Amino acid sequence: MTMNFRVKQMVLALALAGMTSGSVWAASTPTTSSVQGRVPVLSAPSNNATQAVDFSGTYATPGQLSTGDTVVMTYDYTDLDGDVDNSLTTVNWSYAPFGGGGDVPIAATNAPAASSGGQGTSTITLPIGALGATAIKVTVQEFSATGDPISGSTITVTDTSLSTGPGGGGGGGTGVTPPGPVVVGGNIAGGIFLASASPAAGSGAVDYARVGTHPLVGQTYVFRAWNDANNSGIWDAGEAQVVPVSIQWKLDGSNATANGTSAVATLNNHSIAGATSDTYTIPVNSTSNSGAIPGDQGFSLKVDFN
Numbered sequence: 001m002t003m004n005f006r007v008k009q010m011v012l013a014l015a016l017a018g019m020t021s022g023s024v025w026a027a028s029t030p031t032t033s034s035v036q037g038r039v040p041v042l043s044a045p046s047n048n049a050t051q052a053v054d055f056s057g058t059y060a061t062p063g064q065l066s067t068g069d070t071v072v073m074t075y076d077y078t079d080l081d082g083d084v085d086n087s088l089t090t091v092n093w094s095y096a097p098f099g100g101g102g103d104v105p106i107a108a109t110n111a112p113a114a115s116s117g118g119q120g121t122s123t124i125t126l127p128i129g130a131l132g133a134t135a136i137k138v139t140v141q142e143f144s145a146t147g148d149p150i151s152g153s154t155i156t157v158t159d160t161s162l163s164t165g166p167g168g169g170g171g172g173g174t175g176v177t178p179p180g181p182v183v184v185g186g187n188i189a190g191g192i193f194l195a196s197a198s199p200a201a202g203s204g205a206v207d208y209a210r211v212g213t214h215p216l217v218g219q220t221y222v223f224r225a226w227n228d229a230n231n232s233g234i235w236d237a238g239e240a241q242v243v244p245v246s247i248q249w250k251l252d253g254s255n256a257t258a259n260g261t262s263a264v265a266t267l268n269n270h271s272i273a274g275a276t277s278d279t280y281t282i283p284v285n286s287t288s289n290s291g292a293i294p295g296d297q298g299f300s301l302k303v304d305f306n
């Protein structure tokens with residue numbers, strides 16, 4: 001009995017010795033190349049297309065891009081190894097300015113995907129400088145914070161309003177923005193001033209479009225637009241002038257206050273031929289574009305701009 005117990009002790013001791021002697025190998029293979037993982041992948045939530053993104057936004061004018069609109073790029077992030085999303089460190093939004101010249105960057109607010117399977121977003125507000133731009137552009141590269149390979153393809157969107165486009169210029173998903181050109185949004189105000197008042201930011205010049213003061217035949221008026229940062233409808237100090245892409249002076253309403261012995265005429269946003277600069281001198285009756293005998297008298301003036 002005692003003998004048998006001793007044998008069992010011996011066997012146990014040998015077994016323990018065998019378990020702890022693993023670090024002593026007789027030989028080993030050469031090492032492999034470094035372990036690699038899988039590339040990070042961005043895909044469009046709308047249709048699961050890979051190397052693709054979707055766009056959405058809030059649009060002041062339905063069906064059009066306007067200054068002040070918010071545009072959001074969204075993607076699904078996948079990394080099968082567990083490397084986290086770092087794609088938005090490569091994001092680059094821009095627009096081609098209306099007047100020509102190089103692309104102008106647009107600052108973004110970025111929120112990377114929390115983990116593989118999550119969604120990342122990059123959000124911009126269309127700046128006033130984008131007025132008239134035909135398209136909003138963005139590039140982003142599939143990129144992870146760690147791993148090998150650490151990056152994949154660069155997704156190049158040359159027009160956020162396209163799903164696919166010439167040269168693959170769209171986002172690849174079915175979520176797109178309205179098309180350009182970018183029009184005037186609610187953050188831009190326009191007014192009509194006496195030219196001789198030399199209107200400027202904070203000048204306090206009378207805005208005939210907002211004050212009940214009658215414009216006069218023979219006087220010269222100017223249209224001015226500005227970034228109405230505080231949404232007051234007043235060209236306050238510090239609010240930058242904006243130069244619209246297009247301007248059209250108009251006559252509107254009835255001339256009943258001036259028709260006298262002539263028939264009352266009514267105009268509905270009548271575009272004054274040739275009045276497409278920022279300056280308009282109210283003509284005498286004979287050279288008025290109104291078609292009414294008392295000329296511009298009695299009608300209201302307004303300016304459409306974009």
Ligand SMILES: [Ca+2]
Pocket residue numbers: 037038039040079080081082083144146147148149
């Ligand atoms: Ca990876």
Ligand SMILES: [Ca+2]
Pocket residue numbers: 228229230231232233234235236239
């Ligand atoms: Ca203002």
